[in-house]
Amino acid sequence: MRFTRNSRILSVAAVAVFALSACGGGGGSTDEAATGGNTDAVIVVDGSEPQNPLIPTSTNEVGGGAVLDLIFAGLVSYDADGKVQNEVAESIETEDAQNYTITLKEGMTFTNGDPVTASSFVDAWNYGAAAKNAQLSSYFFESIEGYAEASAEGSTVTEMSGLKVVDDKTFTVALSQPESDWPQRLGYSAFYPLPADALKDPKAFGENPVGNGPYKFAAEGAWKHNEQIELVPNEDYEGPQEPKNGGITFKIYQNDTTAYQDLISDNLDVLKTIPTSDIKNFKNDLGERSIESPYAGNQTIAVPYYLKNWDGEAGKLRRQALSMAINRDEITEVIFNGGREPAKEFTAPVLPGFEEDLPGSENLEYNPEKAKELWAEAEKLEPYDASEPLTIGYNADKGDHKTWVEALVNSVKNTLGIEITGKPYATFKEARTEATEQTLTGAIRSGWQADYPSLYNFLGPIYATGAGSNDSVYTNEEFDKALKEGLAAESVEEGNKAMNEAQETLLEDLPAIPLWYQVAQGGWSNNVDNVEFGWNGVPLYHAITGK
């Protein structure tokens, strides 16, 4: 991002001006807040402009997602640790992990007074899947029987055959194959219910959405585009996310650096991402008002198999060499000031089922000698074509990727002595287009953030043959089989075991090189208390109280 580097210059200038005099951020107020705090306070938090109308199935980015998660409640929800708990669902039952019967709790309503019924879910899901509605998150319904017909290009089918309403409070779901982790997904925003009126004019609904969650829009037009979104507690809400404050206002920022200035002057209550330029001093500035909390996200670099040098047996050795040539510990320490954790596998540590010492995880450890050996071995099999040196692609418009890519490139260069460079793409879409069309000329950085707390979410959509985000164009029967077994397992625990077996194949093949896990670095103002971050790196907004 173009502003982040600037504020580093600022810090230097500011230090010069103040010559290290009282740079303590806001004046720390010392009065003891009563435990519990002020539950009427309106909390101002940072947000970004939702890219689409606020319809659950057409929102696929964090700005809109954060708002949807507060104004809607799904069948299940996730607690701070990512544990699944029933929310609107009374029960989700299955015997074969393929056919589910879902019963809803009594007396749930939307904020317009409509009851939450089985059709609220079934209609919303059908709407999300049907091709003619072009919903960005349509693929979330792919497991449901009949999805293929409804979502095919030009299809006029508007209902998935796997969804059946039994009565007001009950519906059944048939999947096209057994998937034991399917109920875990139901807390993701794409699966939220919609009131009956919503689908008559989705666009208008998306401007002023009506949900069943802990919060609701403060008034018609509470979404002032590119400025703020004002939410107030929904008095009728009953559930685990009961609001402990008088409302949440998302103030929309164009860049984190600016938001940080507002935070340290107490004009913003919670900032969920400390800008890169302030990572070195935010703990100093904020003291006890800062937090570092690991969440379900990681950073990898995908190395496509269609690149020369990186396919076949020699390619596999080279991938391992490349991975061992990256000094993850040093980069996370120096570049991120400890704000990332070196990766041990392909998912993330906060997820249920995570194991950090899977066989093959030594391939992700810095080992320059072994790296050189492996590279030499690959040379014997097939000499490296130096006319196509490796590049590491990254988008330069959002996020500060340049710094770590450069560090990574140097680490590899120093170890293997090969030519390797960073390759900035001006925009995110440019990089994505090449990845989708399989015309990349080098490796590309790729970040993944969990939609729902499950190992499969980090494996299936990225490494399964033909999967939507399979940038490496990886295909391995053994992996696909293990993945399928994991899905068909009778319990989530057994499923996770199989998923981790599938990961052993990945650790050997390295279709992508895992780098590190994300850690949320955030802070809050002198005006609020009880700020905690959840498993997905988003603050638990409902629990925040005023002072």
Next chain:
Amino acid sequence: MTWYVSRRFLQLIPVFLGATLLVYFLVFSLPGDATAAICGERGCTPAVVTALREQYNLDEPFWIQYLLYLKGVLTFDLGTNFSGRPIAVIIAEVFPTTAKLAVMALIFEAIFGIVFGLIAGLRKGKLFDSTVLVLSLVVIAVPIFVLGFLMQFLIGVKLGWTNPTVSGDATVSELILPAVVLGLVSFAYVLRLTRTSILENVKADYVRTATAKGLSRKRVVVVHILRNSMIPVVTFLGADLGTLMGGAIVTEGIFNVNGVGLTLYRAVLNGDGPTVVSIVTFLILIFCLANLLVDLLYAWLDPRIRYA
């Protein structure tokens, strides 16, 4: 005069056509598929991509896309951006804020630039003159984002005189700091232009005549020296209004002002052609009108200039 003005207005038509065509072509040539920006990191299914391409005419060749856009403009329909919001509404939302910001910056740079330049010019070589010259050089040399962040930190965070960022209402008092930052560099130019121009005119024959006639010093300075020195300054200010409107991207970013500059920046990143073209064309028209205004001001400042 009327003829002159209407001729200038007619000239706007080819300017409009040329500008839209050129900008549309530039956005069209940007690498990357616009649907990739809409779909984000996860991507969409092929069926969704096809539907999106159809919705925004992205599957049509360049000429058809451009003509469809032009047709929309002529029927007063600018279309929607990639979030599905009408572009006309977006412009109506952000334009007043940016206009307010630009005009405030312009007033700041005009008043302070001319007054300081006048004093410096009249006291050539004195302490005030030298100080102002050095300071303006520093302001010109330091990039605007450094000035912006520094002033935000000092005035907004450390001293707390104002909020570090601008709220959605963008009140005049909130905009003072961003307007000063935005106008700072131009202020230095206005100051130097005025100073140079004054220095030239102080020695002019008609000034000596006016003084010899026994006119008061004040009248000589204001009516004879200053007014005649204004032509280059007014030219600069006129051109600057257009620059301030579109070029406030950095300042708007620092102070989180929801204005034209940032909207344009986001649209460029997303490859949102219709939005970019609409905003740029709008800015070009403003630029042309500001220049027309400047040309008309010439005649008022210097009676020797006439339009027919």
